[in-house]
Amino acid sequence: MSENAFLTVTDLRAGYGGARVLHGVSLAVGQGEICAILGPNGAGKTTLLRALSGMVRVRGDVRLDGADLSGRSPDTIARQGVAHVPEGRGTFMPLTVEENLRLGAFVRRDRRSLRGLRDLRGRRGGSAVDADLERVHTYFPVLKTRLKQVAGSLSGGEQQMLAIGRALMLRPRLLLLDEPSLGLAPMVTQELFRIVRAVNEEERTTVVVVEQNAHLALSIAQQAHVLESGRIVLSGSAEQIRADEQVAQSYLGYRV
Amino acid sequence: MAGFLQEIVEGLGAGAIYASLALALVLIYQFTGIVNFAQGELAMFSAYIAWQFMAAGLPFWLALVLTLAVSFVGGMLIERVVIRPVEGAPELTVVIVTVGLFIFVNAAAGWIWSFLIKDFPNPFPGGAIEAGGLSLGYSTLGIMAVVGVVMGLLYLLFQHTKVGLGMRAVASNPSSARLVGIRVGWTLALGWGLAATVGAVSGILVAPLLFLEPNMMGGVLIYAFAAATLGGFDSPVGAVVGGLVVGVAETLAGAYVGFIGSDLKVGVPLVIILFILLLRPQGLFGRAAVERA
Ligand SMILES: Nc1ncnc2c1ncn2[C@@H]1O[C@H](COP(=O)(O)OP(=O)(O)OP(=O)(O)O)[C@@H](O)[C@H]1O
Ligand SMILES: [Mg+2]
Numbered sequence: 001m002s003e004n005a006f007l008t009v010t011d012l013r014a015g016y017g018g019a020r021v022l023h024g025v026s027l028a029v030g031q032g033e034i035c036a037i038l039g040p041n042g043a044g045k046t047t048l049l050r051a052l053s054g055m056v057r058v059r060g061d062v063r064l065d066g067a068d069l070s071g072r073s074p075d076t077i078a079r080q081g082v083a084h085v086p087e088g089r090g091t092f093m094p095l096t097v098e099e100n101l102r103l104g105a106f107v108r109r110d111r112r113s114l115r116g117l118r119d120l121r122g123r124r125g126g127s128a129v130d131a132d133l134e135r136v137h138t139y140f141p142v143l144k145t146r147l148k149q150v151a152g153s154l155s156g157g158e159q160q161m162l163a164i165g166r167a168l169m170l171r172p173r174l175l176l177l178d179e180p181s182l183g184l185a186p187m188v189t190q191e192l193f194r195i196v197r198a199v200n201e202e203e204r205t206t207v208v209v210v211e212q213n214a215h216l217a218l219s220i221a222q223q224a225h226v227l228e229s230g231r232i233v234l235s236g237s238a239e240q241i242r243a244d245e246q247v248a249q250s251y252l253g254y255r256v
Numbered sequence: 257m258a259g260f261l262q263e264i265v266e267g268l269g270a271g272a273i274y275a276s277l278a279l280a281l282v283l284i285y286q287f288t289g290i291v292n293f294a295q296g297e298l299a300m301f302s303a304y305i306a307w308q309f310m311a312a313g314l315p316f317w318l319a320l321v322l323t324l325a326v327s328f329v330g331g332m333l334i335e336r337v338v339i340r341p342v343e344g345a346p347e348l349t350v351v352i353v354t355v356g357l358f359i360f361v362n363a364a365a366g367w368i369w370s371f372l373i374k375d376f377p378n379p380f381p382g383g384a385i386e387a388g389g390l391s392l393g394y395s396t397l398g399i400m401a402v403v404g405v406v407m408g409l410l411y412l413l414f415q416h417t418k419v420g421l422g423m424r425a426v427a428s429n430p431s432s433a434r435l436v437g438i439r440v441g442w443t444l445a446l447g448w449g450l451a452a453t454v455g456a457v458s459g460i461l462v463a464p465l466l467f468l469e470p471n472m473m474g475g476v477l478i479y480a481f482a483a484a485t486l487g488g489f490d491s492p493v494g495a496v497v498g499g500l501v502v503g504v505a506e507t508l509a510g511a512y513v514g515f516i517g518s519d520l521k522v523g524v525p526l527v528i529i530l531f532i533l534l535l536r537p538q539g540l541f542g543r544a545a546v547e548r549a
Binding site for chain 1: 431
């Protein structure tokens with residue numbers, strides 16, 4: 001792990017009520033890297049992402065570019081440029097696609113609040129948020145044709161694109177993705193990973209992706225960690241993990 | 257025929273009042289899933305505050321503005337102090353808390369202002385416009401206009417402001433709302449503040465018609481429940497349509513169904529509630545039950 005990592009997590013502990021789920025997780029991710037988190041069901045992968053975005057109480061240390069994020073509220077962490085695409089997409093079903101996207105920019109303060117107020121509703125073209133809406137359209141052209149449609153009417157794949165698009169509206173420095181492939185056809189999943197890769201390359205966005213499809217995750221990640229029962233049991237570069245088939249089989253329970 | 261139309265006009269006037277309190281109920285329900293049994297009492301308390309301002313010599317409209325502001329802050333405080341501790345508790349607990357709030361606010365009003373009725377000035381002039389054999393009272397027209405303005409403002413807030421968009425996001429998916437950085441706790445408090453403000457409007461509309469006394473909102477609350485049930489507890493538009501329908505149904509039943517008369521017409525909302533719950537539990541405009549995250 002590099003000294004000057006962008007995201008450093010040290011001895012992170014988290015849980016729900018009395019039940020502890022993460023028992024001291026440490027990892028570091030360099031700026032502009034993609035880090036894959038693998039592991040069986042119930043290992044605590046979702047909890048780890050929720051800990052990073054402030055959705056569960058944590059002990060331990062989380063630093064983003066030196067700034068302490070541990071114990072901060074989700075809105076503070078979002079303001080620091082951390083966007084979290086939750087497991088199951090977290091779509092605002094009765095709202096339109098455009099409203100869902102603009103909500104992704106909720107905490108952004110690129111201009112005076114009063115103007116921002118109008119920008120968020122898109123009453124005035126040419127704002128930074130409008131420009132980002134365009135940017136999201138170039139990654140996900142299908143969303144552009146659905147802007148005024150209620151988000152609940154989108155297909156599963158489109159909703160996952162919407163969820164990632166919503167996260168990009170924050171112009172995140174750190175993007176947390178929780179099982180983007182969940183319930184999607186292989187073709188759609190591959191397309192999504194291709195786009196995540198493109199975002200990462202074009203915008204130098206650091207990505208932490210939790211994924212059951214280890215093969216796909218390792219194909220875009222530089223490094224990977226295997227989580228089991230709330231502990232990291234294996235870390236290494238994506239190639240190492242991929243090559244180490246035996247280890248992978250015993251920890252992941254399937255061939256990679 | 258003119259008589260029939262006249263009854264409908266009267267019904268709409270009454271219905272607009274039920275609609276305003278139903279709107280307050282729906283606002284809170286949308287954000288928190290809580291049915292606030294104390295909504296009527298809060299409205300009554302707001303009416304007393306307005307009365308107090310006027311007793312101190314302020315003109316009606318200034319008293320109104322101040323009362324709305326006080327009610328807004330009061331609603332937010334109640335959410336923070338009384339409701340927040342039971343957030344996430346079983347439904348029955350929350351219901352008991354709002355019923356407790358009902359009793360407390362009612363008793364507090366009696367203790368502060370006594371249970372003797374007080375005169376409350378009507379902001380609208382007494383006369384009526386005669387048109388096509390119908391008599392449209394200024395008071396009725398005024399009430400409908402006020403409720404229309406309240407609806408319009410709420411529409412602007414929810415559809416055309418950032419705060420409103422955030423509130424709708426919280427209502428639809430609280431945990432995603434937190435993820436995009438919306439402060440959900442404050443938004444819930446804001447919802448209570450808004451509801452208390454809208455409720456204050458209904459209290460101030462009711463007071464001149466019924467005399468001001470601590471129990472004046474009891475009946476109105478029942479009608480508002482009927483209106484919200486009819487329209488759907490999660491639909492502000494439904495609440496208003498429901499209020500108008502309930503008002504008209506009640507007036508027509510009182511006038512034309514012999515055995516009901518003016519004594520039994522309070523039974524009308526209960527019949528409406530019963531039928532809607534049996535036939536279409538989500539109400540006319542409501543969405544069928546979805547799990548609340
Ligand atoms: N809201 C919650 N309340 C209590 N316990 C929870 C909650 N969410 C998760 N857990 C528990 O925490 C543990 C880890 O769950 P988590 O969702 O983080 O696992 P995961 O690795 O994401 O699993 P999956 O691959 O199935 O998504 C599980 O034992 C789960 O039962
Ligand atoms: Mg998970």
